[in-house]
Amino acid sequence: MTAFNFELFKTDGNARRGRVTTAHGTFETPNFMATATAATVKAMNVDSVRATGAELAICNTYHLMLRPTAERVADLGGLHKFMNWSGPIVTDSGGFQVMSLSKLRELNEEGVTFRSHVDGSSHKLTPERSMEIQNLLDSDITMCLDECTPHPATHEQAASSMQMSMRWAERCRKAFVKREGYGLFGIIQGGVYEDLRTESVEKLSALKLEGFGIGGLAVGEGQEEMFRVLDFTLPLLAPEKPRYLMGVGTPSDIVGAVMRGIDMFDCVMPTRAGRTGRGYTHRGTLNIRNARHADDPRPLDERCTCQTCKDYSRAYLHHLFRTEEILGAMLLTQHNLHVYQNLMKGLRDAIAGETLEDFVKTFHEEQALGDITAL
């Protein structure tokens, strides 16, 4: 078996170029995960996901504990076999979705009881149960159960929420079944308050976990505030452990966070946008449903090397979205994931070559151009 490991190859400013090794293979950092909430990247088959360059998938504890259940996934040989993804898998703890999706939730020191958004059935999620579920799912990277502190929160609210999450992290540490190649990440909370983030980092560092999640960001505070929190939080972290900024973000968010030293990202944006007609290009975003694309024989992004851009025109994609054909969601999701993975590769290469500053400058200049004009 392989030990869980993070190698840091190179830095450029605060940005880091590395590699994480897990029981199910490696992934290069900075890395953007393919979002596979319910054990599927929406509208994508596994070969297409791989073709975008994705190496790491993230699945959702809350969704999977309800359907098909963690016990069922375990009986079927674990998540990798179930969803035919042989690479590394991260699972979140379920805490975020319990608070955002479930009904009649009640949170106390022990954990959270809630009713399923699917059928109203009653469930309980504690730190111990979250560890058990993620173990049953066989995820390579398990996330501690935490409470995602809402924004805005007073210092008192953020402190009390963070401190409970830190007590939960200790319980997660105890309940987590150590296995070669598997890791447990703590999640730093503390809202926008430097003293609280510092306290959170100290408590998690004492637990000697395999990596850090940074939670409670991208919840409405804005990019500037998010970067400010990263600026005072990241220098507190041991450099030899990977850092995962949870639920982030736009290409611009990712570029700024990589510059500050983040190694891992996940976000539903490229897949959700792909199902709703929004496409990412090196010149910003576009809405393929817009009438100006109806006669346009050009690809979404002339510079893009994805299968969608190689084989299909904007006019065809426009047609598929106007006629509500599933292939529209399939092709645009594939393109958007490719754009994200291509951005990550560009960032990795720039850090390795110590050309990150130029890369970022060009990135922002091109994004500011806006989409190509209609023919």
Add this chain to the structure above:
Amino acid sequence: MTAFNFELFKTDGNARRGRVTTAHGTFETPNFMATATAATVKAMNVDSVRATGAELAICNTYHLMLRPTAERVADLGGLHKFMNWSGPIVTDSGGFQVMSLSKLRELNEEGVTFRSHVDGSSHKLTPERSMEIQNLLDSDITMCLDECTPHPATHEQAASSMQMSMRWAERCRKAFVKREGYGLFGIIQGGVYEDLRTESVEKLSALKLEGFGIGGLAVGEGQEEMFRVLDFTLPLLAPEKPRYLMGVGTPSDIVGAVMRGIDMFDCVMPTRAGRTGRGYTHRGTLNIRNARHADDPRPLDERCTCQTCKDYSRAYLHHLFRTEEILGAMLLTQHNLHVYQNLMKGLRDAIAGETLEDFVKTFHEEQALGDITAL
């Protein structure tokens, strides 16, 4: 350029093994077309369609004339380029969908005026306009505009409807732009009446078209009655031209029709079933939403060589359908099309080896077994 051509290699009883050559390549017969109504096989990308063994696609004049319009497809380089399908394409004439989908339709000798089911806009389809549209789409096999006689119809109704369709076929013949490698098929009507089918065959044969469609079947008359009509109609047809049974059908329909001498088929069943959770196996059909599949680690069909059966369990497919994930429709459509294409290959090989009788016997015996029992 290549001439439009049908080669008949071999017969076994009335069944025929052949090959059709078109401007965009060849397809082996008997052949089942991939249904690409709105210029996409629903929930499938082109590579996956090809992987099922499909060689021929069928697109829909009615749907495409409304969106994106035939003129737009022509401006974009034709249907093959638009939808990235380099192989041969059949287009139907639009007559069937005008009658089944549109609003406020009015049919007379000149043609049919109707309002779009999409936006209520007014349109007119005549034999000449149908030929023009199919020419703009650049389809390899153009179908004559006809009226699909409803079932049941009196002899008088069926006669009058068929005779108008035959007058329309003459107009189609005149309006069709002859091009090397492109063909026009007439459509035999006449309901369930032998004298009317005979009259229809005679009139179409006089037009010296490239092939025959058999229309007005699979409209509620039942399999036995459909086979009875084929039994007296097919011997009337010149053997050197391909015969296309339109809109048919179940695997059992196809087997019976191939035995009677049909060369080409199209049907929405395998793709529509794939989106609604119905799977085809060599032991008949199953509903993957059924709870008995929730824990089943076995593939849909242990004998099937498709990607879905190689990589995924019934339990996973069940999960995808229960959670309404798009990948469920993608994987089950791929499987169902593979089953259909595999059946066609089996039929072709059996005819070539003069073992059709045994093949058909085994087919019916296995279908009668019913799906494998739950674990």
